[in-house]
Amino acid sequence: MKSPLSTILNITSGSIDGSPIVSRTLSELSESFADRRAYEAALKGGNPVIYTVTPVKPAEGDGQLHYGLGTILPGKIGNEYFLTKGHAHKRREAAEVYIGLKGKGVLLLENIQTGESSMHELGPNSVVYVPGFTAHRTANTGSEPFVYIGIYPADAGHDYEAIGKKNFRSVIIEQNGKPLMVERKDYLDSIKT
Numbered sequence: 001m002k003s004p005l006s007t008i009l010n011i012t013s014g015s016i017d018g019s020p021i022v023s024r025t026l027s028e029l030s031e032s033f034a035d036r037r038a039y040e041a042a043l044k045g046g047n048p049v050i051y052t053v054t055p056v057k058p059a060e061g062d063g064q065l066h067y068g069l070g071t072i073l074p075g076k077i078g079n080e081y082f083l084t085k086g087h088a089h090k091r092r093e094a095a096e097v098y099i100g101l102k103g104k105g106v107l108l109l110e111n112i113q114t115g116e117s118s119m120h121e122l123g124p125n126s127v128v129y130v131p132g133f134t135a136h137r138t139a140n141t142g143s144e145p146f147v148y149i150g151i152y153p154a155d156a157g158h159d160y161e162a163i164g165k166k167n168f169r170s171v172i173i174e175q176n177g178k179p180l181m182v183e184r185k186d187y188l189d190s191i192k193t
C-alpha cells in the first residue's frame, strides 16, 4: 500500500504519483519578465507551459514540512531565461531548502528587508538554503528541462502579491552564453530603443 509518507519523484515528467501537477503558462507570467516587448511578441506566438510544480503536503501543522517538485522548460523571452513567478513566504521567517535534480538552473534570492540579491547555481546535487525573509525565484539556464525540489515549513504560505507589485530588483539574462544577474533598471535601460 502506498504510504502518504513516501513518494517517488518522476524527474522526467516532473510529476509525483498521486499529487496534482500545477502548470503555469506564459500568459500567467505577465509581471515576471522585464522585457515587455519581447513578452508581448512571444505571447502572440502562443501560450506555452513555462513551468510545472507538484506540491506534496503530507501533514499540516506547526513543525511539519511540505515539498514541491518544480520543472522549468528551456527557453527565453528576449535575453531572460524562462523562470517561475517567484514569491516570499507569507510567514516571513520561513526558510526553504532547494535541491537541484536535473538540467541547469539558478535560484535568485532577494532579501525583502535590504533588497540584497544573489544568484546561485542549482544543477544536479547542488543544495541552496533560502533563509527567512528572502524572496526566491528559479530560472532554467540550460537547454533541457530543469528539475528541482524545494522543501519548506508547512505553514510557510506563499505571497505572490508583494513580488507582483514590486518585482525582483534583479533579472537573470543570458550574456555570452552564460547566466548573468543584472539590476532590472539597468537591463530596462539597455533594451530601450
Ligand code: S6P
Pocket: 053, 067, 068, 069, 070, 084, 085, 086, 087, 096, 136, 137, 138, 150, 152, 156, 158
Ligand atoms: C515553494 C517553493 C517551490 C515553488 C516553485 C514554483 O515554497 O519555493 O516549490 O513553489 O518553484 O514557483 P512559484 O513562485 O510559482 O511558487
Ligand code: ZN
Pocket: 087, 089, 096, 136, 150, 152
Ligand atoms: Zn518558497
